[in-house]
Amino acid sequence: MKYNRRIWALAGCSMAVFLLVCIGWNHTDGNTAVHKAGEIKDISLHEPMERDGKIYLRLADNQREGYPTSVACDYFANLVEERSQGRIEILTFHSSRLGDEKSTVNQLRYGGIDIVRVSIALLYDYNQELSVLQMPYLYKDSDHMWAILDSDIGDYFLASLRDNGMEGLCWYDAGARNFYTVNKEIRSVKDLEGLKIRVQQSNFMIDLISALGADPVDLPYEEVRMALHSHRIDGAENNFPSYISTGHSLMAPNLVMDEHTRIPEMIVMNKKILDEFSTEDQELIRQAALDSSLYQRELWKSEEEGNRKRFVASGGNITYVEDKDAFIRKVQPIYDVYGKKYKALLDEIEARAE
């Protein structure tokens, strides 16, 4: 199945190139789009690709194959294919093959990509209320976060991007984010002062890291390793599996477990493309996404734990903050600004901590 998917991924890329050069692509309405190099006359966006009676959807993801969210995306694709008896196939493109995370969200909105797996930090600029789910030191732990995502609040946010042409299908876990640095060990919040820290391309993350006293540098995920290597930045922040799988741990071996935020991830689909499907098929796609979410949580837990143990066993340097309250006090301005706007929701989330 995996092999098949790879073949299809390759076939998908070649087909896209072929399409731009000379051919027409049959869309579900039977219209033929004519594309010529330099003279693209008619791109019917917002329609799923259909060929020989089968519908293909493209899913973009910036993690490598084998990473917990990638495995779960492949599982989602398999469920959709099996449950639709092969009528609907999701082609999964991992390792940023369809572009960096920010550009895949843009492509999703215009129907160039059908589905993305995305950190909600990148969705903040489309719906600022999503800051609520990524506030610093908000969740007591992972269970608290999942209690929120699995509730009416989670459902509300899945549906909150509709005005932007996007439909959230389910949530994936991305653990807690920690700082890591090339040289200086971080033990107290003061140690962050003036350090150039890479952040995701999100205004919320820029504000958050500035509040903690560091100097934020927003970069695409793919550029962080080189930026650490060339000392363009002093450090970055991410969850454990990303820290290890990207090789950032080799460039920036000092990790401080401050867990400043948990940023959940969404499987998001282009809304118009989803709406093109029959009600039954929409339900099939949604249910498969939800089932993949349950699977992903399990994968995440074991990957996080396994990575941590291996990192320590190989001599990795983990420090723990001496005064976490000092970190929490530093992010108060974030609560003052965002907390004012979304007070009721934030109070509700805090009240639901067991």
Ligand code: GCU
């Ligand atoms: C996590 C997340 C990615 C995101 C990355 C980042 O690894 O899974 O979707 O791109 O953080 O820091 O950019």
